[in-house]
Amino acid sequence: MFWGFLVLTVATAIIAIDVDVIGLFLGRPDLQFWNGAFYQGYSLIVDVFSIGFVSGLVYLGWRRRNPPLKLSYDRVDREEGGYDRKGYSIDDRAFLFVLLFIAITGFLLEGFRIAAVDFPSFEIFSIAGWTIGQAVSFLGVDGAETARVLFWWTHALAALTFIAFIPYSKAMHMVTDVIGLLVTDQDSARALPEPVGAPSDDLLSLFTWKDLVDHDACTKCGRCHDVCPARATGAPLSPRDLILDLRELADASSGIDLWYGPGAEPNTTTGAVAGDYIAAETLWACTTCMACMEVCPVGIEHVPTIVQMRRQLVEVGDVEAGLQTAFQSLTRAGNSFGKSAKQRARWTKGLDQEIKDARSEPVEYLWFVGDHASFDPRATEVSTSVARLLSHAEVDFGLLYEAEKNSGNDVRRAGEEGLFEMLREQNLEALASAEYSQIITTDPHSLNTLRYEYELEGTVIHYTELLDRLVADGSLAVSGLSGIATYHDPCYLGRYQDEYEAPRRLIHATGLDLHEMGRCRENSFCCGAGGGRIWMDDSGLEERPSENRIREAVALGDNVRYFVVACPKDMVMYSDAVKTTGHEDRLQVVDVAQLVERAMTGVPVG
Ligand code: SF4
Numbered sequence: 001m002f003w004g005f006l007v008l009t010v011a012t013a014i015i016a017i018d019v020d021v022i023g024l025f026l027g028r029p030d031l032q033f034w035n036g037a038f039y040q041g042y043s044l045i046v047d048v049f050s051i052g053f054v055s056g057l058v059y060l061g062w063r064r065r066n067p068p069l070k071l072s073y074d075r076v077d078r079e080e081g082g083y084d085r086k087g088y089s090i091d092d093r094a095f096l097f098v099l100l101f102i103a104i105t106g107f108l109l110e111g112f113r114i115a116a117v118d119f120p121s122f123e124i125f126s127i128a129g130w131t132i133g134q135a136v137s138f139l140g141v142d143g144a145e146t147a148r149v150l151f152w153w154t155h156a157l158a159a160l161t162f163i164a165f166i167p168y169s170k171a172m173h174m175v176t177d178v179i180g181l182l183v184t185d186q187d188s189a190r191a192l193p194e195p196v197g198a199p200s201d202d203l204l205s206l207f208t209w210k211d212l213v214d215h216d217a218c219t220k221c222g223r224c225h226d227v228c229p230a231r232a233t234g235a236p237l238s239p240r241d242l243i244l245d246l247r248e249l250a251d252a253s254s255g256i257d258l259w260y261g262p263g264a265e266p267n268t269t270t271g272a273v274a275g276d277y278i279a280a281e282t283l284w285a286c287t288t289c290m291a292c293m294e295v296c297p298v299g300i301e302h303v304p305t306i307v308q309m310r311r312q313l314v315e316v317g318d319v320e321a322g323l324q325t326a327f328q329s330l331t332r333a334g335n336s337f338g339k340s341a342k343q344r345a346r347w348t349k350g351l352d353q354e355i356k357d358a359r360s361e362p363v364e365y366l367w368f369v370g371d372h373a374s375f376d377p378r379a380t381e382v383s384t385s386v387a388r389l390l391s392h393a394e395v396d397f398g399l400l401y402e403a404e405k406n407s408g409n410d411v412r413r414a415g416e417e418g419l420f421e422m423l424r425e426q427n428l429e430a431l432a433s434a435e436y437s438q439i440i441t442t443d444p445h446s447l448n449t450l451r452y453e454y455e456l457e458g459t460v461i462h463y464t465e466l467l468d469r470l471v472a473d474g475s476l477a478v479s480g481l482s483g484i485a486t487y488h489d490p491c492y493l494g495r496y497q498d499e500y501e502a503p504r505r506l507i508h509a510t511g512l513d514l515h516e517m518g519r520c521r522e523n524s525f526c527c528g529a530g531g532g533r534i535w536m537d538d539s540g541l542e543e544r545p546s547e548n549r550i551r552e553a554v555a556l557g558d559n560v561r562y563f564v565v566a567c568p569k570d571m572v573m574y575s576d577a578v579k580t581t582g583h584e585d586r587l588q589v590v591d592v593a594q595l596v597e598r599a600m601t602g603v604p605v606g
């Protein structure tokens with residue numbers, strides 16, 4: 001449809017240039033080019049694309065009769081009857097009908113034109129027009145020239161009506177999408193923009209002009225609605241509805257009352273977009289997994305928009321209880337577990353050799369461990385595996401010990417900008433006190449923030465990348481495992497860092513067969529921990545995202561025994577989810593480092 005529309009627009013412009021500008025306005029028929037071989041090629045291309053265009057429109061109309069989930073306007077955050085989306089459906093149908101009408105009158109115009117001049121042989125290249133002309137001639141329809149004139153005017157008036165209709169309909173996305181795509185910043189979720197506005201400011205000051213273009217650019221395609229893990233598990237969040245709500249709010253605040261929109265009624269008393277117009281539960285439901293941004297065809301940046309509103313909630317103290325506790329622990333102790341800094345490296349006690357302190361002696365690799373990999377017993381087991389592997393490969397590495405703090409990735413995404421700044425400063429100070437060539441981290445969330453928000457890009461790598469190198473150069477000799485595994489791409493390693501291959505190569509190197517889940521790589525399904533969600537209560541969900549994911553893995557078949565992860569938060573989330581779904585005996589959650597260690601030592605998995 002898109003290419004058909006584009007080709008038809010260019011084709012119409014070509015006729016206008018040739019006939020109206022060169023022929024009529026300049027009076028230079030000798031310069032006209034819409035004839036001969038050019039005309040024949042033009043006719044064939046235009047007709048082929050026109051047939052594709054009409055076929056696309058017919059398919060679209062047919063699909064809307066029984067819309068898939070992504071095209072349904074049902075809301076997940078309101079009771080049925082508590083909202084009105086009829087206008088959107090009418091707008092969708094009007095858009096479709098006007099385009100179809102223009103295309104069909106164009107075909108009829110062409111057919112009658114060819115019939116009126118008695119089918120000159122070169123017109124056979126207009127395959128659709130020729131066929132229609134032959135059909136009307138076969139049926140004995142007289143008055144081809146009169147019909148041509150009639151359809152010329154009908155077609156022209158319909159096209160002009162469509163142009164006038166654009167600003168008042170969803171067709172406006174043809175304009176806003178171009179602008180949106182030109183200015184989109186797909187790194188904006190990786191390195192969040194600075195805060196703008198304050199809760200007391202007027203409604204629109206919360207958003208930049210770029211955000212407002214984003215909201216206008218939404219085509220309502222519903223791709224983001226489809227993939228959102230919050231929506232899929234019963235949370236009151238749909239990224240599509242959030243963007244549409246913000247658009248309606250912006251329209252209402254600007255005095256624009258679109259005929260098809262339900263119309264927003266902003267609360268002008270408080271002026272709070274976050275928490276008032278957009279419910280706090282909706283904003284806290286986001287895991288910042290970036291799946292919405294990955295699939296959005298017009299480059300809308302949902303994650304920064306959500307974080308921007310979360311900042312407003314934090315400013316007015318509208319913070320979820322679990323999150324509040326985490327913020328307090330992080331402020332006091334520098335970690336979300338509220339443990340003393342001295343306990344950060346306690347997990348190293350069981351190791352055969354002491355790990356260097358990078359603050360007092362130079363190391364090649366400085367290991368930024370992260371909170372969960374330092375404090376949660378389910379994840380510290382993985383840390384000890386990584387340490388043993390690095391020691392075995394004679395890698396020169398060290399830790400920051402108690403000087404390491406939470407990197408602040410989730411803190412920032414939960415909207416606590418001040419706390420993030422504090423953690424960032426403390427970590428940068430600690431890093432400055434150490435001598436190292438490269439940083440490795442076990443935590444994809446820290447990896448993102450160290451790379452993009454500490455601006456250490458080029459210096460920081462994920463541990464799977466280093467293990468992959470060590471296996472490739474023979475420093476770690478692995479093989480010998482057998483069985484079938486599936487791998488879960490962590491959002492902050494896959495979508496955020498574009499790292500899909502290193503963990504897969506490691507799994508293959510161990511000898512295990514890898515069976516992919518349907519939602520893998522860019523399309524991976526979030527575990528539900530990101531964006532500070534790991535600290536929040538998720539008992540109100542129909543199903544936890546991690547449970548949804550485990551069910552997906554189980555559905556691969558009985559022979560898939562290992563659920564492989566590469567993120568400490570995943571280890572925590574999925575270790576719980578196999579238990580709560582009753583699949584603990586069926587599926588073993590294992591980190592890729594543990595697999596490598598078992599493949600190296602010959603210890604069978606499980
Ligand atoms: S980032 Fe993930 S959880 Fe948040 S709105 Fe987008 S898809 Fe949903």
Ligand code: SF4
Nearest residue numbers: 218219221222224296
């Ligand atoms: S994917 Fe983008 S264009 Fe499609 S509904 Fe979501 S925000 Fe709108």
